[in-house]
Structures are given as structure tokens and as C-alpha cells.
Amino acid sequence: xxxxxxxxxxxxxxxxxxxxxxxxxxxxxxxxxxxxxxxxxxxxxxxxxxxxxxxxxxxxxxxxxxxxxx
Amino acid sequence: xxxxxxxxxxxxxxxxxxxxxxxxxxxxxxxxxxxxxxxxxxxxxxxxxxxxxxxxxxxxxxxxxxxxxx
DNA sequence: ATAAAATGTAAAACATATTTGACATTTTTC
DNA sequence: GAAAAATGTCAAATATGTTTTACATTTTAT
Numbered sequence: 001x002x003x004x005x006x007x008x009x010x011x012x013x014x015x016x017x018x019x020x021x022x023x024x025x026x027x028x029x030x031x032x033x034x035x036x037x038x039x040x041x042x043x044x045x046x047x048x049x050x051x052x053x054x055x056x057x058x059x060x061x062x063x064x065x066x067x068x069x070x
Numbered sequence: 071x072x073x074x075x076x077x078x079x080x081x082x083x084x085x086x087x088x089x090x091x092x093x094x095x096x097x098x099x100x101x102x103x104x105x106x107x108x109x110x111x112x113x114x115x116x117x118x119x120x121x122x123x124x125x126x127x128x129x130x131x132x133x134x135x136x137x138x139x140x
Numbered sequence: 141a142t143a144a145a146a147t148g149t150a151a152a153a154c155a156t157a158t159t160t161g162a163c164a165t166t167t168t169t170c
Numbered sequence: 171g172a173a174a175a176a177t178g179t180c181a182a183a184t185a186t187g188t189t190t191t192a193c194a195t196t197t198t199a200t
Contacts, residue, residue, distance in 0.1 A: 001112065001116075015145080015146060016146075017145090017146075017147090025188070025189085026188065026189055026190075027146095027147085028148090028149085028188080028189075028190085029187080029189080031147065031148065031149085032148095032149095032187090032188090034147095035147095035148080037149095038186070038187060039111065039112045039113060039186090039187085040112060040187080040188095041109065041111070041112065041156080041157090041186095041188085042071065042109045042111065042112050042115050042126075043071060043109060043132070044187090045112050045115075045126075046071075046130070046132035047134075050132075050134055055127045056112075056115075056126045056127050057125045057126050057127050060112065060116070062113070062116035062120075064117075064120055085175080085176060085177085086176075086177065087175090087176075095158070095159085096158065096159055096160075097176095097177085098158080098159075098160085098179085099157080099158055099159080101177065101178065101179085102157090102158090102178095102179095104177095105177095105178080107179095108156070108157060108158095109156090109157085110157080110158095111156095111157065111158085111186080111187090114157090114158090141200100142199100142200085143198100143199085143200080144198080144199075144200095145196100145197080145198070145199085146196080146197065146198080147194100147195080147196065147197080148193105148194080148195070148196085149192100149193085149194080149195095150191100150192090150194105151190100151191095151192100152189100152190090152191095153189080153190085154187105154188080154189075155186100155187080155188070155189095156185100156186080156187075156188090157184100157185080158183100158184080158185070158186090159183080159184075159185095160181105160182090160183085161180105161181095161182100162179100162181095163178105163180090164177100164178080164179080164180105165176100165177080165178070165179095166175100166176080166177065166178085167174100167175080167176065168173100168174080168175070168176080169172105169173085169174075169175085170171105170172090170173085170174095
């Protein structure tokens, strides 16, 4: 799962620290997500999308992985 | 965070078990999410939205909680 | 070139999501 | 109304996300 948080954040000219404060998470969390260390929770995804004036579906690029049906 | 998984799933006439299989998660997970016990991960949210022919922003109703800035 | 700000990273503790197995209740089908 | 299918729920174990503290490196501003 990729995302363009960094791009939109920079366009808005705010730091990871600032986005973290507005999102009520730690700076490390924003940093980790921007660097694709892990995905945010659904709640945080919605919060960040809201703060960056976009939506979850546009902010995150989900690649469908097809399912070998059990 | 609310969602309309149950509604779309029933419209599609598949069981929780079937949606679980297609999503590669357990039936209990689908059940818990439909009953708002907890939110799915971002990945699972995207997967379910995809399977139900919708998107994350439409499938989940996120209520913005305003932030008492630190 | 130096100081300040921003970013990267790591480990331990804690929080939340998911699985598995099991059983009870409700709904659907015949 | 009995059987089968679907749904609800619980506990313990595992996986993943988040916080805190701390420090190193990179970038920006002067």
C-alpha cells in the first residue's frame, strides 16, 4: 500500500511534527507511514486524508491481491 | 466508524463466511466489523470495499473528531 | 559554516486487530 | 417443526500499529 502523504503534506508546507499533532499521533507514526513501514489504522487514514483535504481512496494506492480461494 | 458492509453483502446475497473467504480473513472478523466491535485494518477495508464493488470512503462513515491542539 | 529545524531510526511497552476453536442462538429451508 | 445454514459471542494466542525516549543524520535558514 503506497500513499502520497509526503507530497500533499509538503504542498501544504507543514512538517511531519505538525501533521502528527493535528492527527493526534506521534511524529514517528507519520514518519513510518510516509516511509511505508506499515499502514495506518483506518481511523488514522481517514484523519490524515481529511487534514490533507483529500480522501482515503485517493490518498492511498491499494493494489488488489487476487485470492487463491480456499 | 460505521459501515454498510452488511447491507451491501446482503444485496450481493453472500454470507459472512463467503465474504470472509473472499477477503482472506476469518468469519469472526467480518462479523465483528459488521457489528462495529472494531475497525478493520486499512488493507482489509480496501479489500472489502473492492469485493463489494464500492470504495473505502463510501463504505465507511468516518466522523471527524476535532482536535484540542497540544 | 554554523545553528536550528526536520527527518530517520531503534527498542521496549502498550493498544488494537485477527485467528482459531468452540458453542449458543437465530434465520432459512424443506 | 425439524434440519441446516447463518450469525453472535468468548477466550487465548498471535500479529500489527502506536507511543515514548533517545540519538543520529539531513535539510533549511542565517
